[in-house]
Amino acid sequence: MGYQELVADQTLCTGERKGSKLPCRGSLYKCVACGTTGCRQTQNDGCTGQAFSAGGTCLKCGARNSVLAS
Ligand SMILES: [Zn+2]
Numbered sequence: 001m002g003y004q005e006l007v008a009d010q011t012l013c014t015g016e017r018k019g020s021k022l023p024c025r026g027s028l029y030k031c032v033a034c035g036t037t038g039c040r041q042t043q044n045d046g047c048t049g050q051a052f053s054a055g056g057t058c059l060k061c062g063a064r065n066s067v068l069a070s
C-alpha cells in the first residue's frame with residue numbers, strides 16, 4: 001500500500017472483520033468523551049478496529065456521545 005492510499009484511507013477503519021477476515025473499511029467515529037476512534041459494528045467484537053457498539057456506546061469509556069471522524 002502506497003502513501004497516497006494510506007492518506008485516502010484515514011477516515012476508514014483499517015481493522016479486520018472478525019470471522020470473515022476481510023478489511024473493514026467502515027466509517028470511523030470519534031468519542032467526544034475520551035477521544036477514541038474506531039468503527040461501529042452491529043455486534044460486539046465485530047472488527048479489530050471497533051470502538052463502538054451497535055447503540056453507539058464507546059467500548060472504552062461507556063459514553064454514548066460519538067461523532068463521525070473527519
Ligand atoms: Zn472496523
Ligand SMILES: [Zn+2]
Pocket residue numbers: 031032033034035036058059060061062063
Ligand atoms: Zn469514549
